[in-house]
Amino acid sequence: MTTPKPTTHQAPTNLRDAQSLLTTHWRPQHILTANNTHSFKIATISNSFIWHAHPNTDEVFYVISGGPLMMDIATDLTSKHEDQGFETVRINVGDLFNVPLGYRHRPWVEQETGILMVEKVGTVNTGDEEGSPEGKERTVIVRKGDGEVA
Amino acid sequence: MTTPKPTTHQAPTNLRDAQSLLTTHWRPQHILTANNTHSFKIATISNSFIWHAHPNTDEVFYVISGGPLMMDIATDLTSKHEDQGFETVRINVGDLFNVPLGYRHRPWVEQETGILMVEKVGTVNTGDEEGSPEGKERTVIVRKGDGEVA
Numbered sequence: 001m002t003t004p005k006p007t008t009h010q011a012p013t014n015l016r017d018a019q020s021l022l023t024t025h026w027r028p029q030h031i032l033t034a035n036n037t038h039s040f041k042i043a044t045i046s047n048s049f050i051w052h053a054h055p056n057t058d059e060v061f062y063v064i065s066g067g068p069l070m071m072d073i074a075t076d077l078t079s080k081h082e083d084q085g086f087e088t089v090r091i092n093v094g095d096l097f098n099v100p101l102g103y104r105h106r107p108w109v110e111q112e113t114g115i116l117m118v119e120k121v122g123t124v125n126t127g128d129e130e131g132s133p134e135g136k137e138r139t140v141i142v143r144k145g146d147g148e149v150a
Numbered sequence: 151m152t153t154p155k156p157t158t159h160q161a162p163t164n165l166r167d168a169q170s171l172l173t174t175h176w177r178p179q180h181i182l183t184a185n186n187t188h189s190f191k192i193a194t195i196s197n198s199f200i201w202h203a204h205p206n207t208d209e210v211f212y213v214i215s216g217g218p219l220m221m222d223i224a225t226d227l228t229s230k231h232e233d234q235g236f237e238t239v240r241i242n243v244g245d246l247f248n249v250p251l252g253y254r255h256r257p258w259v260e261q262e263t264g265i266l267m268v269e270k271v272g273t274v275n276t277g278d279e280e281g282s283p284e285g286k287e288r289t290v291i292v293r294k295g296d297g298e299v300a
Binding site: 011014015016035038040060092097 | 159160161163207210223241242244248249253270
């Protein structure tokens with residue numbers, strides 16, 4: 001038997017433990033890369049994000065804690081925002097959900113929620129809004145009527 | 151406002167609920183595909199699987215229930231089985247772990263365990279052992295010393 005050498009694999013990551021170390025909402029932290037193409041990231045979120053789409057990737061969500069994650073999602077690829085038709089999907093702790101490539105969406109929560117995301121490497125969380133004033137900040141905005149700015 | 155139409159997205163899948171419907175160990179069930187390249191699958195497992203490798207894909211594991219998932223994994227790409235150097239990684243419920251492409255590995259558990267796997271579409275769970283007598287059966291084998299055949 002040869003002497004075992006350290007492998008190139010990475011130790012397991014406990015998603016709840018890793019999430020508990022995050023100090024800023026809506027700042028995804030990279031956990032691992034699969035096949036050099038897909039990134040697994042965790043984040044904690046609160047309140048609401050901006051409407052955006054990812055023109056080059058599906059975005060798979062898994063809810064780790066808190067929840068539910070509410071996902072406003074356009075009813076078809078041509079809908080740009082809530083005035084053009086959308087529905088709201090409820091994603092509970094332990095649920096897996098895919099936002100298909102190109103669909104505009106807006107995640108929001110009523111309590112702090114931990115999420116895992118799987119998407120193509122290099123994806124920016126603000127998607128096609130990266131260059132917009134809202135997207136540039138990559139920060140939390142509140143939904144209409146919330147009455148406070150996060 | 152246009153009338154909302156059904157979207158092409160799939161309803162969320164609760165991993166524990168989906169897992170509870172599985173009746174056969176080591177038979178992965180496809181849940182969703184991301185970007186036409188990556189498949190999310192769930193399975194329930196018991197006892198031990200065979201040594202195998204996936205020459206074309208990383209294989210990401212997440213433990214849904216039961217656990218721990220124990221992963222014997224070769225210490226380098228040239229190790230073919232336990233006589234050539236391996237280590238055992240303990241993967242608890244809520245942990246995420248990647249078996250890198252090409253590394254021979256053998257998952258085993260001491261109690262029934264539910265797992266999520268993310269890997270390239272078309273991956274066979276027996277990997278490079280698909281054509282072997284053990285791999286063809288794609289069934290459970292017990293570890294040396296277990297004293298019974300599953």
